[in-house]
Amino acid sequence: DAGVIQSxxxxxxxxxxxxxxxxxxxxxxxxxxxxxxTMMRGLELLIYFNxxxxxxxxxxxxxxxxxxxPNASFSTLKIQPSEPRDSAVYFxxxxxxxxxxxxYFGPGTRLTVT
Amino acid sequence: AQSVxxxxxxxxxxxxxxxxxxxxxxxxxxxxxxxxxxxxNRGLQFLLKYITGDNLVKGSYGFEAEFNKSQTSFHLKKPxxxxxxxxxxxxxxxxxxxxxxxxxxxxxxxxxxxx
Numbered sequence: 001d002a003g004v005i006q007s008x009x010x011x012x013x014x015x016x017x018x019x020x021x022x023x024x025x026x027x028x029x030x031x032x033x034x035x036x037x038t039m040m041r042g043l044e045l046l047i048y049f050n051x052x053x054x055x056x057x058x059x060x061x062x063x064x065x066x067x068x069x070p071n072a073s074f075s076t077l078k079i080q081p082s083e084p085r086d087s088a089v090y091f092x093x094x095x096x097x098x099x100x101x102x103x104y105f106g107p108g109t110r111l112t113v114t
Numbered sequence: 115a116q117s118v119x120x121x122x123x124x125x126x127x128x129x130x131x132x133x134x135x136x137x138x139x140x141x142x143x144x145x146x147x148x149x150x151x152x153x154x155n156r157g158l159q160f161l162l163k164y165i166t167g168d169n170l171v172k173g174s175y176g177f178e179a180e181f182n183k184s185q186t187s188f189h190l191k192k193p194x195x196x197x198x199x200x201x202x203x204x205x206x207x208x209x210x211x212x213x214x215x216x217x218x219x220x221x222x223x224x225x226x227x228x229x
Contacts, residue, residue, distance in 0.1 A: 004157070031215055042221040043158075043204065056216055091157050101146055101208050101217060105157025 004106035006092050012112045018080040021109045024073055025094030033103060034067055034077050035091040043091075049075065050097070082113045116141040118205045120220035127195045127227055135190040135223045137205030146208040147188040148217065149179055153201045161203075164188060175199070195227045 005024040013019055025032050033048040047057040052069045060067070064083070069075040079086055089110050093103040118139045127133045139145050146165050150158040162173025169181045179190045190203060205220040 043219040045216060045218075048216065050215075093157070095215070101148060101163060101215065102160045103158075103217065105159070107155070107157050 004092055004094050004104055006090075006106035006109050008109060009107065010110045010112075012114065013082055014114055015083055016081045017113075018078065019082045019086075019111060019113075021077040021090050021092075021111070023075045023077070023092030023106060025075070025092070026104055027073070029094035029096045029104070030072070031095045031097060031103075032069060032075050033093040033095075034075070035093065035105075036088045037091060037108070038088045046077070079111075082111075084113045087111055087113050116145070116207050116218050118147075118207045118218060118220040120203075120205055120223045122223050123221075124224040124226065127225070129197050129227050129229050130194050133190075133192050133195040133199070133225065133227070135203050135205075135225060137188045137190065137220060138186050139188060139205075139207045140186065141207055145188075147179075147181065148206040148208075149173065149177070149188075149190050150204045150206060150219075151201050152204065152222070158204060161190070195225075197227045197229060200225055200227045 007022045030051050034046040035043055037043045046059045047067045049069045067077045089108045091105050091108045093105045095103045120137055148163045149161040151161050152158045161177050162171050164171045164181045172178045177192050179188055181188050202222045202224050204222050206217040208217050
């Protein structure tokens with residue numbers, strides 16, 4: 001298996017622009033997580049899905065952030081409009097319900113908002 | 115609310131020496147505890163977990179962790195460090211009483227192993 005796939009790996013955009021991050025979980029995994037990592041705040045869980053349904057979005061910082069999972073093999077995290085403080089590395093992770101706490105992380109998307 | 119604390123931002127150790135990376139936790143019930151490792155420009159990788167049973171848990175790459183309920187700790191250890199162990203290590207906790215599959219991660223400890 002190719003593991004969790006994220007795209008793009010790097011994104012540089014200007015403040016106010018819309019940014020869309022993409023994730024393909026490992027086939028057969030029924031949980032998908034979006035995290036954000038910064039030096040100041042460490043690793044934060046933004047939202048997670050089970051069987052394509054959002055379960056907990058309490059970590060989503062504000063209405064500018066939205067996440068969708070239209071099917072079992074694809075999820076997006078959208079920021080609109082983007083701000084410089086959104087600059088971070090965004091990770092997607094997936095796991096299977098029989099062992100929900102062993103999460104498999106993607107390589108991350110490094111977002112820079114100027 | 116569940117939480118973990120990693121009191122050291124960085125740990126330095128000489129290759130061949132034992133290493134310890136500290137973690138303490140706070141949950142309402144019996145915890146599920148985990149260690150993950152992050153190499154530069156990579157996502158986190160699972161190392162080991164404690165759910166129940168023996169207090170000493172063995173994981174990948176020769177790492178082990180000791181669960182201590184009285185001290186609410188779950189320190190990561192390795193008898194002999196390698197330069198290749200240099201990475202960022204995260205402790206995490208899941209509160210089974212809280213429901214769901216949410217892990218709360220610590221702030222991370224940078225391990226540097228020198229020759």
